[in-house]
Every structure is written in structure tokens, then in C-alpha cells.
Amino acid sequence: MAKFNININGTTKKIDADPDTPVLWVLRDHLDLVGTKYGCGIAQCGACTVHLNGSAIRSCSVAISTVGDQKITTIEGISKSSEKLENIVKEAWLTHDVAQCGYCQSGQIMNATALLKINPNPSDTDIDRAMTGNICRCGTYTRIKTAIKTAAAQLT
């Protein structure tokens, strides 16, 4: 076990964990931030997507020891955010009633938010390219795309 000070959703948290523990399990087991989901453990499904310094990463495949003083943002952070972008994305998800089972949606939202940050007016191809790593078995892909476009329309 080793001690880490990690910046999560704007607050520094003290964590005592094995250095190779993936960020995903630090969030879920050590910090009770369970909005970040486990789906595959090998960065193939996107359910565990969080932001590291604003960029989307797969938290199942990043060890806590490599985070250092970089900022982690989770779905809980996005949810409480007062930023315009985050709120527009959340509203769009609700407007289009995107979720079915809902399990993959926090990962989808994290990835969509990261996309819109760097590309506020994405084309269909941009959306496809950015979102292709996030699996939804329920098949909400068309609604996710519509929600991203709705959010983008309000950003530009």
C-alpha cells in the first residue's frame, strides 16, 4: 500500500492504495464515486471514462501511481459543475431521454463532454470517431448522437 494525494473533482483526496490500482477502482472502492462504471477492464468499452486534465481517459487502465497532480474529473464532478458546457450536455441527455438501462451513459457523457470541449461543432464523422470506443448494448447510439448535436447547437 502507498499513500497518494489525488485531485478529484476539484478537491484533494488522500488515498491509501496499492500503486498499481487502476483509477477506476480507487474511485469506486476508496472514494465511493461509483458513477464511473466497470465494463471490461481493458479500455475497450468506455464505461469507465473520466477526464484527466480535461481529456477523456479510460480509468480502468490508468494506475493511480501515474496520476500525480493531474486533475481527475468524474461524472459526479460534471454533474455538480456550474460550467456552461457540462450543463448543456446534461440537459441534452435529459431532453432526448437518452438512457435505457443507463449503465454506459456516464462514460458516454464524459466522452461527449471531452469531445465538445475541443470541438464545439463536430460533424457526424467527428462524433462517430470520438464516440466509437463507448459501447451501448441497449442501442442508444442514435439518441446519443442527437444529444451531442443538440448540445453543440447551443454552444455555437
Add this chain to the structure above:
Amino acid sequence: MTLVKTKYNRRSFLKVSAASGGGMMLGFSWLASCNPTKEQALSMPESWFDINAFIKIGENGLVTIFSPNPEIGQNIKTSMPMVVAEELDVAWKNVIVEQAALDTHKYERQIAGGSQSIRRGWQGLRMAGATARHMLMEAAANEWKVTVSSLSTNEGIIKHDESNRTMSYGQMAATASTLEVPENIELKDPKDFKIIGQPTKNVDGEKIISGAPLFGLDFKREGMKISMIEHSPAFGMKLKGFNEEVIKSMPGISDVLVVNTAPKEAAWSNVNAFTEVIAIVGNTTWQVMKAKKALIVEWEWDSPAEDSQDHEFKLAQSLQTGVKELARKDGNAEEAFKKAHNVIEKTYSAPFLAHNTMEPMNFFADVSKAKAELIGPIQTPEAMGKSISNLLDIPIENVTVMLTRMGGGFGRRLYGNFGLEAATISYNTGKPIKLIYTREDDMTQGVYRPAYKVKYRAALDEKNELIGFSIHGTGIHGSPVFENRFPAGAVPNYLAEKMSIDSNISTGAWRAPRSNFIAGAEQSFLDEVAEAAGKDPIDFRLELFDRAIKNPIGTDNDYDPQRYAGVLELVRDKSNWGVKTEGVYRGVSAYFCHNTYVAQVLDMVLINGKHKIKKVWCAIDCGIVINPEGAINQAEGGIIDGIGHAMYSNLTFDKGSPIQKNFDTYSMIRHHQAPSEIEVFFVDNGIDPTGLGEPTLPPISGALANAIYQASGQRLYKQPFIQQDIKLG
């Protein structure tokens, strides 16, 4: 207005003025398991009055409606309470929805399966609302000394029209909860529905997008340990020994044990190839995962290893020489083939599929010799409770099962072996534990969609009339054939035969069981027969429905040809079928399953020589639509899921082991492969509602194959289609 007899007796309604729902949720944060909005949470009532098993009303008029059935993403946690609220006559904004726990005394059929929640729940949900409304009116009538019939209600307000007096449900809730349940009750005329038919947002929508702890995997209780299992790597293998001492000494690990969940008497929900597994219990998920990776296990064979080549061979052999069960025979199909002008014969096949719910299997268990407490995602809570009672000799009344929201079901969570494992691990270690499957555990554990092969034959006479039809279907395990479905009933000479192959690979229900394969095969075949007959594929089907309407063959046909034709005509008209657009290739398909009729047209375009699904048009007859928002979402999801599995997904075996163990090798449909647009149309006929979780999935693979044929000239007989090197354009 319909007068119905209530089947309630006094005992099914507990007259309790409970202070709050908190005590019922057993360790859940109550606010996390129900859905008050921020405004509602601020004005929570001081007392709740239980009117019946579905409804409690606060003194301030806030209403809690219990949703009885498991929520797997089919959105019944929104639509079932909508039905109750409709008959109760309350404003939807004043309704809080709470997930009910398993309670066989209060509720019937707490199952998520067969797309039956709404269809089977419809009458009971309406009666729950209507009886409660009647009791509230009766309480007001007593208070005002007037007759119940002189009162009316509107959104939670009772009104005496003559005297213009009003009273809220909240004011009457305490008294109403002490009244006798009426024996006869009036239900609303569907034309007066105010909530049913309104697009309504998912009651958990805000919680889902804010990452609230809704799912089984999110459940946590103080002192709870994490557990994982290791099952044998191949079907046909069993445990011989392992490095138990090494694992026990690893950091954070408290227990390592072998658990056996083989039932004394197997119920249908006990499908499980690996009843003996190694269980590891520890403090954190990562510590347990590391211990699991450090396992060195010796396995031994106890039945022969199978691989995908064997399966191919066995399926082909079974069709030719397997033991046939005669399922249906009308006229003489063989005679029709002999005298036919043209015989078309085609064989279709599909592989095993994993369910791949995005939330892997998991369950919380706190079990002692005296009682068992289970919390988690399960489609069949009653069956799981019974199995645990049976396995661990715990009286059934001491077994509780709480339902969490599920990160998908698709049939996998009908089979609760993971709950039995969790219960046994807790029982043996004396600790509350949450069992978690890794994705690899989940994908290699079994209960797969069976692998199928089906042979169709059609006989056309010299006028290109369909005079004979036969279907022979086999699978590992079980035949995919539904002998009484279309085109049975429309063909004078019809033969259906079933075969099945045994295997040590465990299979079970997978979203729209059997239909998920047979619909696409049948609809591709009919497309080919229509072409051979020189007919438009929609006209050809409509001619057959017309025959089944005017002169049905046999008496066991399980579809209504008029409704079947209705959806096909609707999709034809909406999609402008018959109007050709340059560069757009169209396929059509129609199917009836789970009591619902669906017809689809799929438009494909080619972009740089690659297929892209531009649009899917979908017409549905599921009777009354409770929640159009959720219904359209279900339809879209079924279409995307159906396209994905027909096109890309495949589970194969080598020496008894599934080759695909995670999403790096098992292909699931991705964002860019989904249709650009889906448009859904419902038939408005006022018929009692039927299910929507499954029916849009089966036909779409037929529409897809038929569109690919138009684009490429290539017929597709084998799923997944992607492996067939489709030459487009």
C-alpha cells in the same frame, strides 16, 4: 368506462400509516432508490398512508407509486407507475416512483422477461389505481355525507360538484387507508387517458446522468467484502486443485474457498455449466482481482471438449439425419414440392452469442443459517429466492431479495447462478459480500444464445403461387422453429420439423429467444421467394396475409393476419416503398413475436464502397402505447441491437473454451455502425397493450440482409454477415 371485479382481498392491503419508506429499503439510501425531484424532496410529507400494495399517499398529496417489476432498461419503472397514476387520477409531477422489493404476497409475476411486464400487469396496475381512487372518494363522501357517485376527481383533487366543495387526496389519505377495498371498480375509457399516451421522461433519468448509485455493482454496505470467482476455462472441465495457500496469504484477502451451487432439484432458472467454482474474498476489488490473476489452477476433463468446427458439422448433420420432431403438418408438403414448377431451398445459420450486459453479473449477499438477504440485479427475483432457500436450507420466508436497477438484462439475468454463488460465499464465510464478475468471467460463463441452423423450402406453381412450404430447424440446444407462426396458416401444404443437439455448453434465453434468429432467416427467405415469383416483396407478403384472412389453414395460427398486414402497409406507406431513389438500397421485413407486430424498411447507401445504414422505418402494433418516449427508445434500441448482432457478433469455441473473452475480440456494434436515422410509427387501435422490449429486434436482420442483397447482389445466409466478405456496389 369498464366495470371490473377486483381480485383483491383485505389481506393484500396493509393498513399501515408508515412514517416513511426508509425502513423498507434495507440499507439502501431511500432517496437513491426512488426518484423525488429536488422540489419534491423539499416538501416530503410527514406521514405516508398505505392505500394498497402499489400506492401510498402523503398528507400533503404527494404520491408514491411502487413499480413492481425489475428494471433492466425496458423503462417499466416509468411506464408501470404511469398506468397506476392514470387510474388514480393524480398529476404525474406529484408522483414519486419507488422500486418494490420481491414480495410474492403483494405482487404477481415480478419478472422482467418475455416482454410481458406491461401486457400481464396492465389490468392489475389499472385496478390498483382505480380502487385507490374509489377509496379516496368514498372517504370524502363519508365526510361530506354525500354519495360517491356525486363526486368527481381531477389530478388529486376530489370535488363535490353540487356544493362546489373540494378536498385533496392528501387530506383523505389517512381515512381512505382504513376503508374496505371495493368489490367492483370502474376503469377509465381509454379515450379519457391523460397520462397514458403522453411522452414521459425516464424517472431515473437525472440520477443516471449524475452517476448516482443505482446499479447492483454500486451497492455498498459498511463491513461488506468483495468477492470474485474463478470458473473452469472450458466447458467440460472441472476443478482438481489450486494454490489455495498462496492466494490466502495475498494482501487484503480474507477467505479463499470452493463453493458448489449445484441445486438439489434444478429449476429452469438454474442454467449453469460451472456449479463448482473457486471464490476469493477480500477488502478491495483490485486486491481480489490481483489474487484471482495469481491463481494457479489444475482442471480436469469430465466431458468432451467441443469446438466450433464440431458445432458446424453437428448442425449440418442434424438437419440431414437428426431425430425429427414433427411440429406441424398441413396438407402434403412433399407432394407439393414434387409437382412444383419451381422449388427454392435455402439454409441459414447463426452462431452462439453472449449477452454482454454492460454491467457484469454481480450480487450482494448477507447470509447466515437463519436468513438470507440478497440485493442486486436479477430478472427473476422469486426464482432466485427459492433457489437460495432450497440450496442453503433457509426457510423461504427468511429470504429477502431487493432489486437494483440493472445495467441490462437481455435474458442473462433470468438465470441467477451469480446470486446463488454470492449467497453461498456469504453463508460459508459468515461475511456480507458483494460478488463481482469480471468481463471475462461474464463472457465465458455461458447461458449463451444457442447456435442455430434452419432449412427452408418453398414450392411455386406455374402461376408463381406459393403452394408448399417447409421449415426444418435445429440448434445447440433447441430448435428455433415456431411452427404456428407465419407463413403457417397461409400455405395449403406446410411442414415444420424440429431437431436439437446436446452439448456441454450452457445456453438460454437471449433477447427475443429463437425469434432473434428465425425472424431474419424467414424474412430473408421470403424475400428470395418473392423475387423468384417475380413479385414485390411487400405485395407477396400481403397476398399471403390475405390468404390467411380469407381462408386460414389450420386452427393453431398464433397471429392475427389483419394486424400483421396492417404494420406492413403502414411501413410501406410511410417509407414510400416502391419509389426508387438513386443510390439507396432497400430491404423490408415483418415479424410477430411477444404479442406485438413489427414491420421495417431499411435504407442502405454506399459510402466509399462501404455500407452505411441511412434510415430504418419501423411500424409497430403493440396496442395502446403507454409512454411514446420510452416506446420509441425501445424500438430504436431493438433495431440497433439486432443489426449489431446479425452483422458483427460471434462467439466461437476452441477445445471447449470461448475464444472471445472480452470486447477486444468480441465485436459489438459501435456508434459509427448504427443507422443514421430511425423513424418509428405506431398503429393507433386502442387494443390492450403488449410488450416492446424485444419485438423490434428479430425482424431487422431480415431487412438488413435484404437491403444488402439489393446493394450487392449477394444473399446472406450466415451470421455474422460481416464475415462474408460482402461485395458492395
